[in-house]
Amino acid sequence: MKNPRLIAVGVGPGDPELLTLKGARLLREADVVVTPIGDRSDSSVAHSIIAGFVDAGRQQLLTHVYPMKKNPAEMEDAWQASAAEVAALVRAGKMVVFVTLGDPFLYSTFLYLYRILLDQYPDVAVEVVPGISSINAAAAAADLPLGLASDRIAILPATFEEDKLRQTLLDFDTVVLMKVHRVFDRVRNLLKEIGGERRAVYVKRIGLAGEAVFQNLDEVKTEDLDYLSLVIVARGKRD
Amino acid sequence: MKNPRLIAVGVGPGDPELLTLKGARLLREADVVVTPIGDRSDSSVAHSIIAGFVDAGRQQLLTHVYPMKKNPAEMEDAWQASAAEVAALVRAGKMVVFVTLGDPFLYSTFLYLYRILLDQYPDVAVEVVPGISSINAAAAAADLPLGLASDRIAILPATFEEDKLRQTLLDFDTVVLMKVHRVFDRVRNLLKEIGGERRAVYVKRIGLAGEAVFQNLDEVKTEDLDYLSLVIVARGKRD
Numbered sequence: 448m449k450n451p452r453l454i455a456v457g458v459g460p461g462d463p464e465l466l467t468l469k470g471a472r473l474l475r476e477a478d479v480v481v482t483p484i485g486d487r488s489d490s491s492v493a494h495s496i497i498a499g500f501v502d503a504g505r506q507q508l509l510t511h512v513y514p515m516k517k518n519p520a521e522m523e524d525a526w527q528a529s530a531a532e533v534a535a536l537v538r539a540g541k542m543v544v545f546v547t548l549g550d551p552f553l554y555s556t557f558l559y560l561y562r563i564l565l566d567q568y569p570d571v572a573v574e575v576v577p578g579i580s581s582i583n584a585a586a587a588a589a590d591l592p593l594g595l596a597s598d599r600i601a602i603l604p605a606t607f608e609e610d611k612l613r614q615t616l617l618d619f620d621t622v623v624l625m626k627v628h629r630v631f632d633r634v635r636n637l638l639k640e641i642g643g644e645r646r647a648v649y650v651k652r653i654g655l656a657g658e659a660v661f662q663n664l665d666e667v668k669t670e671d672l673d674y675l676s677l678v679i680v681a682r683g684k685r686d
Numbered sequence: 687m688k689n690p691r692l693i694a695v696g697v698g699p700g701d702p703e704l705l706t707l708k709g710a711r712l713l714r715e716a717d718v719v720v721t722p723i724g725d726r727s728d729s730s731v732a733h734s735i736i737a738g739f740v741d742a743g744r745q746q747l748l749t750h751v752y753p754m755k756k757n758p759a760e761m762e763d764a765w766q767a768s769a770a771e772v773a774a775l776v777r778a779g780k781m782v783v784f785v786t787l788g789d790p791f792l793y794s795t796f797l798y799l800y801r802i803l804l805d806q807y808p809d810v811a812v813e814v815v816p817g818i819s820s821i822n823a824a825a826a827a828a829d830l831p832l833g834l835a836s837d838r839i840a841i842l843p844a845t846f847e848e849d850k851l852r853q854t855l856l857d858f859d860t861v862v863l864m865k866v867h868r869v870f871d872r873v874r875n876l877l878k879e880i881g882g883e884r885r886a887v888y889v890k891r892i893g894l895a896g897e898a899v900f901q902n903l904d905e906v907k908t909e910d911l912d913y914l915s916l917v918i919v920a921r922g923k924r925d
Contacts, residue, residue, distance in 0.1 A: 457822075464708035467698070467818065471707060550832075552825040558834045575826040577818045579706065583696075586791040587814040593789075595797045597865075599846065601858070603838035611857070618850070619840070626836070 449476065449542040453533055453564065453571060455551035456544050457578015461654025463496045465579045473576065474500040477544040479507040479536050483529070483556050485515045492655055493546050507541075513556050522559075530563040537571045550580040554625070582623055582677070585650040588660050591679050593621050605630050605678065609637065616641055622680045628672040635664050644683055651676040688715065688781040692772055692803065692810060694790035695783050696817015700893025702735045704818045712815065713739035716783040718746040718775050722768070722795050724754045731894055732785050746780075752795050761798075769802040776810045789819040793864070821862055821916070824889040827899050830918050833860050844869050844917065848876065855880055861919045867911040874903050883922055890915040 456473055459465035466474075474480060480501050482493045494510075501508055511529040514522055536543050547557040552575060564571050582602065586593045594600045598620040605612070605624035616622050616637070627634055627649070638647055649661040651673050661667050664678070695712055698704035705713075713719060719740050721732045733749075740747055750768040753761055775782050786796040791814060803810050821841065825832045833839045837859040844851070844863035855861055855876070866873055866888070877886055888900040890912050900906050903917070 459706070462708070464711070465706050465816065467704050467706055468710060469701070469703035472703070550822045552831040553822065554833055554835070554837075558831055561831070575829075577704065577822040577826045579816045579818065580822060583789045583792065583816040583819060587816045590814075592791040592797050592800070594793055594841070596793070597843045597845070598793075599840070599842035601838070601840050602833070603858075604836045606836070607838065619842075 449478070450572065451537050451540045451542060452574055453537055453543045453545060454574045454576060455547050455555075455557045455561070456576045457547050457550040457555075457580075458493065458496045459579040459654065460549055460581040460584040461492055461496065461658075462584075463499060465584065465654070466496065466500075467576065467578065469576055470578065471500050473544055474546075475502075476542065477501075477506060478541040479509060479543045480546065481509045481511055481529070481533060481543060482546045483511050483513040483560075485513055485556075493548055496548075497546055513559070526559045526563055530560055530568065533560065534564065534568040534571045547578065548581075550578045551575045552577070553580045553582070581653050581675075585653045585677055586679060588653055588658070589648040589650050589662070589679055591646060591648050591681055593623070593679070593681075605634050609633070613637060613641065616645075616680060620682050624678040624680065627678045628674055628676055631667065631672055634678060635667075638664070638680065645680055646683060647678055647680045649676065649678050653677075688717070689811065690776050690779045690781060691813055692776055692782045692784060693813045693815060694786050694794075694796045694800070695815045696786050696789040696794075696819075697732065697735045698818040698893065699788055699820040699823040700731055700735065700897075701823075702738060704823065704893070705735065705739075706815065706817065708815055709817065710739050712783055713785075714741075715781065716740075716745060717780040718748060718782045719785065720748045720750055720768070720772060720782060721785045722750050722752040722799075724752055724795075732787055735787075736785055752798070765798045765802055769799055769807065772799065773803065773807040773810045786817065787820075789817045790814050791816070792819045792821070820892050820914075824892045824916055825918060827892055827897070828887040828889050828901070828918055830885060830887050830920055831860075832862070832918070832920075844873050848872070852876060852880065855884075855919060859921050863917040863919065866917045867913055867915055870906065870911055873917060874906075877903070877919065884919055885922060886917055886919045888915065888917050892916075 456470045551557045601619040602623040605627040651659045695709045790796045840858040841862040844866040890898045
């Protein structure tokens with residue numbers, strides 16, 4: 448007898464082979480698999496990752512829409528509806544897997560659902576299975592280690608205020624800049640202004656169609672910028 | 687025909703089920719599997735993770751000693767010997783997997799080998815397969831998300847100078863403190879001094895024998911401290 452619960456399974460950055468053995472097993476064992484999709488073209492990625500493990504003849508496969516870039520009330524309504532359905536399924540005795548790109552506890556869509564479940568459905572058991580985050584996958588693709596021995600690492604949105612961003616780049620050994628597409632020129636100029644021996648690598652759409660790695664930020668053109676991209680800045684020269 | 691190369695496979699924090707499908711496949715396909723061991727009692731963890739995937743009758747299984755806490759020259763000698771053997775195997779046409787706990791590019795033993803290979807054996811092809819880091823696994827075990835939406839995250843040794851540590855705790859939404867066993871009382875006092883609404887969770891030996899999670903730092907006794915442990919500090923109260 449399976450324990451009724453919600454299990455957030457981190458399925459990694461996009462390559463189905465970067466799913467964990469535990470994630471694959473739980474996808475096969477689940478009564479219900481919920482895949483959240485946004486309103487962007489990347490929505491099909493999660494479906495393609497899980498396709499080889501689930502079976503529509505034997506399992507209930509649900510798609511929940513998690514709108515992005517809409518008004519907050521509309522987003523909140525969608526999360527509330529998702530939480531209500533998930534909670535009802537668990538209360539009816541089902542083992543429900545919620546598919547999460549990357550890692551469920553690092554910048555994921557799941558965290559919106561998680562907050563609502565903790566607040567409003569405290570009787571619903573929740574389990575989290577970690578996944579490969581896009582940050583670790585990007586570092587591997589960029590040939591750029593995130594940290595060694597006593598290194599200090601910062602992960603933050605590149606949209607952070609410029610003075611604080613500058614100080615972070617000076618204080619930390621490695622800085623991972625998220626949401627970089629919005630302020631790419633500012634980041635590039637800031638790195639030139641700071642100077643020193645640093646490697647900065649732009650990684651675009653890691654694990655997804657259109658994945659690309661730029662070892663030189665000067666070669667990144669406006670059309671190369673993408674919502675799903677990041678810059679890793681590390682001390683030291685290119686080897 | 688396999689491409690001769692060294693593949694660093696991140697095998698995750700300890701639970702063999704947190705290995706990726708890709709990691710499992712490469713362990714099975716390898717001609718040679720190298721498992722680094724330290725001189726601590728945790729050495730057998732990597733062996734236990736890979737045991738179900740490798741076959742001593744068909745593959746060459748090597749153990750390389752990576753000493754810890756010895757003099758630097760002795761450590762360097764061990765890394766050099768490991769690199770020389772790995773390079774010779776790849777040059778002889780072998781596909782060699784190097785087993786790495788956690789993720790190869792995040793505070794791993796592999797990074798010592800990687801540096802030497804890049805510097806001294808540039809003809810040896812190296813590939814990195816990301817793994818679940820102990821940080822992501824610890825967050826899941828602690829029920830404590832690392833970051834949501836535009837949060838800023840810092841990962842650094844707790845042994846960092848106190849003023850900088852205080853500033854980091856004030857500036858970042860989530861702070862992961864590594865090597866916390868050496869300065870645990872200092873960290874606990876600093877958090878009390880700073881005040882504010884923060885959750886701090888101590889996670890010990892994630893994925894290994896003796897794993898434990900303390901949601902209240904005041905309950906951590908001297909005998910609970912361990913080399914393989916960390917503290918995650920996040921804004922907000924315990925839910």
